[in-house]
Amino acid sequence: MKMLKIVAFKLGEEEYGLDIDQVQSIERIDHITRVPNAPSYVKGVINLRGKVNPIIDLRSKLNLGQAQYTENTRVIIVKYEDIDLGLIVDHTSDVIDVEPESIEMISSSSFNADYFRGIAKVEGRLIILIKLAELMKSTTD
Template identity: 80%
Template sequence: MTMLKIVAFKLGEEEYGLDIDQVLSIERIEHITRVPNAPPFVKGVINLRGKVNPVIDLRSKLNLGQADYTENTRVIITKYDEIELGFIVDQTSDVIDVAPEAIESIASSVFESSYFGGIAKIEGRLIILLKLAELIVAATD
């Protein structure tokens, strides 16, 4: 049985996770250059080691309200196909191994389920797994 490795992070009180294979790095939030006419959830672009990456405020994208950036705020740099994108999160927690049987699917139409790949139940924690491909497609449309 293959364990799934996820990077866990927080948006408010809830924990979310992304597949570690899609995460390039986790960075402190630095200067973000605003981009004119961008959707509200696109905060702008950052220059990271000579490469310009768009930055998405994940709270805003998922309609979770606004948060002030703090010492714990991070940008998770992700890669899907040839697209590199940064997601602003409130804080990163840890890297966790998740057994496939610990993931429960979200079969409810109550959720915008295209972004959610299920909920991992680990040691009393509920971690909402995000689908990077759908988030990136939604962010680049």
């Protein structure tokens, strides 16, 4: 099995990861234009290089409370189907190679495991891997 490359980021004290193939870029948080009647986790839209991208507060989407935006806050621009959208995270860490066998599945009884692919154990770190498609599916329902 081939190595998985992930972009690691933090939400609070926990570390999460997204498959690097889904990540377009990582941006500083910029002016976000609010959109009326959007769900609470949709912060609005930004104009990035001439394209309008919806912005989702990942903390809010995962019910992790409200984020305090700081110098370290970043927007990870991801591609989902034909849409580029931004995910607000507290802090991006690095790009990591993950051995597929170092990923443990999560039992779904404890919380909504649909959004998560498993937990990668890398150099003493536990990184929760996000399934972008599942997360976005529940956003568009």
